[in-house]
Amino acid sequence: MTYEILPVLLCGGSGTRLWPLSREAFPKQFLQLAGEHTLLQATALRAMRVRGALAPLVVCNAEHRYVVTEQLNDIGIAQPRLLLEPCARNTAPAIAAAAFAAMADGGDPLLLVLPSDHLIKDESGFRGAVETALASAPDGALVTFGIVPERPDTGFGYIRAAGGGGGGALRHVDQFVEKPGIERAREYVASGNYSWNSGMFLFRASTFLAELESNEPEMHARCREAVERATRDGHALRLDKPAFAAARADSIDYTVMERTKNAYVLPLSIGWNDVGSWNAVWETMEKDAHGNAAHGDVIAIDSRNTYARSERLVALIGVENLVVIETDDALLVAHRDHVQQVKDVVGRLRESGRKEGAIHRKVARPWGSYDSIDQSDRFQVKRITVKPGAALSLQLHHHRAEHWIVVSGTAKVTIEDRQFFLAENQSTYIPLGSKHRLENPGKLPLEMIEVQSGTYLGEDDIVRFEDVYGRAGKA
16 A cells, blocks of 8 residues: 655754754754764655655744755755744644644645654664554554663653553553653563653644644644644745744643554664763764764873763863863863753853853854854954855844955945945955845855944844845844
């Protein structure tokens, strides 16, 4: 039998436990943590290799649209289908919106729901599991893919299967269990009757929506309204903000899977890792004879079971069980037994209004990126990279002037009613209050140094007149 399967990639979340590499504006699904692809790219490729799979539908934060598009373009998905969330509402509303969107043209595909920030080593085993679920699940089933526990772990929810929980066979779900304490986790693993909750699902769109309507009619109605009132923006569908924001934020486990009588679990051993902490990343890495793993320029002497990641030289001497993560603007040093507390650091940064919890020093934009390399009270220096053919908005600033120096490539510059080109080693001055635009007309990236000077240098000092990306408030 041939099935039409629509992979739904859940691309929300902020990945706070992998700070400082993962941040709100660039969370872990966009990071290259293992292998040549980012977690999002690896998930999309894995999903598309399932027999009968359509091009994936990606549910993501509207702010991440261009990052998602660029990363999927890089693996050959030219015009990815995106469902843009105006605000975070957890997995149940995200999946509901995807189901309504999938049925908008009259179809009723099977939805293969996958978090976009997990690793799976055994991809053929994953594909075989989907085939097994398709062949053995009864009509109306909601299948979740469990993971056969490798150890007692308090960081996962557990699923108890009826009639035993061995890998490879589909079983009815007896109970979903919250994250347990260590003693209870040991009991679960010893019983052989429990699997970890992976957050991966397979069901028909209409089946999920019927269960949601039965259990959470208000959420069902708001999500349907959000899709019906959505606006088309190229290959993306922007969910209606008032309707979607009115949907209660909750998980698919609470709203549907724990209440339905039709939940089934297929326990798997496929080398799954949720990459939920720096310990989890360490587990995926190749290690030396002393258990040390590294990414970047790292020297470890008389050290054991460490993980260090840095672009500059880091030397570890006589230490054990440490995680050392350095970025351009932050340094994390933590004992491996305490890496779950990294999210508390992010919480403190948010409480104090510090930007390091939300954005990197280098910030991605749809036209390229900027990197704030130096600043003081009345000046800021940025390294600007503009992609070939891309253009910033036509804009002005009330509180700052700018000096542009081209390092490589060619810049097309608009200042008021003048247009001209700058080549390498040429520069120009943008007076305060002048309408201006920067474009890259070439086929190579444009690299430029921008020096801002003025009384206020915040990103919100901008008046935008024209913008091909449909944005407001950000350059």
